[in-house]
Amino acid sequence: MLQCINNINTSQKSTKTRDHSLLQQQQQQQQQQHFCPAQSRAAQSRDGSSRGRTAVQSPRRGNCVSPKTRQANRVKSLCASHRNTRIHSFTHSLPKLTITNDDNNNTVARLRKTIKIECSTILSSPSIKEALVSSLNPQPSPKSAALRPRKPRKSVDRDEQLLLARSKQQEAYNQQCLYRISASVTAFKVHDPDPNAVDGGHVLGLRFEVMTRGQFLQPYYVMLNRPYANSGKTLRVHRHTVPPAIPLPGLAARHLPVPKQQLDKDSSIAPPKQDLEGFVKSLRREIMRYHNRLGVSADLRRSLGAHSRAAAADGSSLPSNTIVDVSIADTEAKQIRLTWADERNGRLVMDDDGKVVKFMVFGAEGRDWETTKQLTDSQGRVEDVAKMLEEYAAGRES
Incomplete structure (x- = not known):
């Protein structure tokens, strides 16, 4: 009897458990029907990225995408993929431009030269220099000082001081170029450190400036000394950097003659006079002619x-x-x-x-x-x- 009652209770409990599980399955199916496909995919991706952690969200029917919207999005994605395919094929059909290293080097050198010229032109402008000086020593009026916003001046002043120093260097360089253009030949004194040098090591130096295509070349130097004891003012070519194409020995023999020994015995014959000015003019003329001929050959090479x-x-x-x-x-x-x-x-x-x-x-x-x-x-x-x-x-x- 007791066994029959226990069997009846067990069957009732199993029936209740089965009914409860069926009710839970129906509720889950109803919840899944309320979800849209886009939200279900997003939930799956969130579930996969959360590494096992599940998050329960309340479904919202207002966020569901309609079939027309899904179809429009699908059409847009197809058009975008087709456009990307056309762009990819067009870029592959373009001819490949090969730029050599020489072209790159020439372009970079040309750009650097242009930037250097532009910077020197800007720094040489008097208005730019006045603006730098006025910015370093401002004298604002009370109204402008009140309206002017306060800014940190340390970095700005440092930059302006650097620009002003660079402007002064550019001004000194311009003055030097002006001197080199106006005075193409300059004289200076040099002391020979050799203890056995003639005339106590005193040497007269001559500098010849040469310009080609708007640029100064390496100047030429001629050093003169006085090696003759009897005639203290007689000069002789000691050292020089003149190219061998210029007849320097002939010009020196013509304009700077050397005194002869027999002139000391016969006092009736006057010693030859040296023409330093004529020597300098003739030498500069020959140097300019030589560089003009070099320029002519270069122009021919470029034109022909x-x-x-x-x-x-x-x-x-x-x-x-x-x-x-x-x-x-x-x-x-x-x-x-x-x-x-x-x-x-x-x-x-x-x-x-x-x-x-x-x-x-x-x-x-x-x-x-x-x-x-x-x-x-x-x-x-x-x-x-x-x-x-x-x-x-x-x-x-x-």
Whole structure:
């Protein structure tokens, strides 16, 4: 009897437990029906990122996305992926531009030079200097001082002081350049530290300034001393940095003659006089002529060799009358060598002033008299010859 009662109670408890579990499942299904797909995905991602921690949120029907909105979002995503694919294919279809290191170095050097020139121009401006000085020593009125906001002045003053110091350096450099332009030859005294030096080590130095294409080159120096005991004022060239193309010994022999020994015996003959001013003028004239001839050859190289370099870079064959090389043929830079694409050679001979004296062309069979006669009809300055060579090349190509 007791066993039957226990069995009945156990069956009732199991029935209640089964009914309670079924009721919980129905409630969970109803809650899942209230959730939208987007919220369920977000909940899954949050559940996965929380590493096992579950968070129960109350469902909200207002946040559910409608089917039309989901379809519009899907269309937008498809359009975006298609646009990205088109951009990717377009970028891959573009030609690849190869920039060499030489081009980069030239561009960087050009930009640095431009920035340097712009900075020096700004610092040389008197208005900029006045603005820097006035900013370091401000004298504001009471109204402006009251309206002016207070700012930390330590860093600003330090920057302005640095700019003012740089402006003063630029002003000193401009003054030095002005002196070098106006006085191309300057004299100075030098003391020779050698204990056995003649005349107690006293040396007279001459500095010759040279400018090419708007830039100062390395100056040339000539050192003079007085090695003659009998004639204390007679000068002699002691050391120099003049290039061998300039006839310095001839100029010194002409303007700074050395006293002879027999002049001491015969007092009736006056000793030769030295002309230091004439020596300096003649030497400077020769230096300027030499650099002018170098500049002429460089201009010829740039003007006549530009199209040949462009054609060589393109990989195309050069015409037979194209000049491929322009170089200096002698030490004094009075002769210029021309080389054509068909292996003909030409020679320009100039005088001291840069005027063409002779022009010769040599081919494989000897001297090319026809081309020489055609090109020497208008002898003159090298600029005219360069123009004539360009016209000759254009005429042959046509």
